[in-house]
Amino acid sequence: MTKFKYNRLLIVCIIIGLIAAIGVNIQRNSVEKANMTVDLAIDYEDMVKLAQLEGIPVEEVLSQAKQAGISSLAVYETTFEKLNKNGKAMAIAGSSVLENYYSGTLSDPAWRTLVQQGTIKADEVYVVGHDKQTYTEVKEDLFRRLGKERVNVLDLGNQEILAVKANYTELLKMNLGMPTDEMKAVNDAGFYVLARPSNYKNVTDDDINAVFDRLKDFKISEIVFSGSETLGGLHNTERTIELMKERDITLGMIEHVTQLQFYPQDGLYDIARGLDYKVARLYTIPKDEQPKLKxxxxxxxxxxxxxxxxxxxxxxxxxxxxxxxxxxxxxxLKYISDTKAKLESKGFIIGPASHFEP
Incomplete structure (x- = not known):
């Protein structure tokens, strides 16, 4: 009968591997235990919508959401779709102005004068501001996105307006920069801002600086970029990385629906590496799935x-x-408070997202 003998070298290798694995797992456990802060966030626009649906002041809804456990409110770039609704600024199709003039319903003498002078064009869009700060921000962003050759300043009596060479329908949906009024409302209500900026076409360092200038006076929990590109895209992320490092801002990376990767955004991994992986994973229940869930x-x-x-x-x-x-x-409110209680029962802390140490 053949006598079985252990291979001593193999045993030594197994022991070394076991010791190494134990060491790695102890280190991993320590790092993960230190990463237990979860940012409970919700869209600011959702809170405004909820207030409108219930006929309650927005400030009251925000106060109750804060008490229930929300720590950050996501603020997206403004658009004319939003501005036309809140009345702080408005985009008016030139064809609509002309239609009102020829139908006899355009009563404002300043507008009538512009039509009579031939200044109003059917294929242009006219931007009117009713809030000084909002109008200033929209004007600045339109020049950045469309250029001086497509945006002209006109005098409307004692008021300045903008004549924009653009498709009206598409202009309504165009991102127009982070709104400081919304970010102020979020911070004033006791929340952090989860900022959702988008990229610029042919983005420059000056464009990136302008985005962070909008953010500088506010308490930001994380930045989660909107759309298919990060700020800087594929070829100009260095300035974004520099400013995020300078201001110690965490990058949020959106988990893909497959849960196997992240939502694809040009430049995302470049920024993550540049920040030494000071990142936090973000998940949201898909919009079409949530109504089906109890x-x-x-x-x-x-x-x-x-x-x-x-x-x-x-x-x-x-x-x-x-x-x-x-x-x-x-x-x-019950949904929020129950979620907070469940997370806390698992040992999690609610606040700006933590991240793994290097």
């Missing part, structure tokens, strides 16, 4: 997501239908 199921998903996949930014959505005999506001 509240307790959604709450459980957040807990599992944070625990199993190291998600540290929970970008929540509001429920648009009330549950049971609760009001819509009460439904969403």
């Amino acid at each position: 509240m307790d199921v959604a709450v459980e998903r957040w807990a599992n997501t944070n625990e199993e996949r190291n998600i540290r930014i929970d970008l929540m959505r509001i429920y648009e239908k009330p549950e049971g005999d609760m009001s819509l506001l009460a439904t969403n």
Whole structure:
């Protein structure tokens, strides 16, 4: 009978490998235990919508959301779609101005004079500001995005307006920079701003500086870029990295629906590497899926997501239908507070997202 003998060299290798694995796992456990702060965030626009649906002042809804557990509000760039609704600025199609003139409904003498002078063109868009700060910011961003050859300043009596060479429908959807009025409202209500800037076409360092100049006076929890490009895109991320490092801002990376990678954005990995991976993973329940989920199921998903996949930014959505005999506001406040309680029971802390140390 053949006598079995252990290979001493193999045993030594196994022992060395085991010791190394134990060391790595102890280190990993220590790093993960120090990374337990989750940012419970929700869109500022969702809070405004909820207030409107319930007929309650926005400030009251924000106060109750803060008490329920929200730590950051996501603020996106403004658009004329939003500005036309809140009345702080307005984009008017030239064809509409001419239609009103020839139908006899254009009563403002200053507008009538511009039409009579041939200044108003059917294929242009005219921007009027009713709030000085908003108009200044919109004007600045239009010049950056379209250039001086497509944006002209006109006098409308005692008021300045802009004549823009652009397709009206597309202009309504165009991003126009981070709105300081919304960021101020968010900070004043006790929240951090989760900033969602987009990129510029042919972006320059000056464009990037302008974005961070808008952010400089506000408490920012993270930056999560909007669209298919980061600020700087594929070829100009150095200045973005420099300013994020200078201001100690965490990068939020959106988890792909497959959970196997991140939502593709040009320049994302360059910025992550440039920040020495000071990043936090962001998850949001898909818009078409949330209405199908019972509240307790959604709450459980957040807990599992944070625990199993190291998600540290929970970008929540509001429920648009009330549950049971609760009001819509009460439904969403319960959703937020139950999620916070569930996370805290798992040992998580609510606040600006933590990240892994190098």
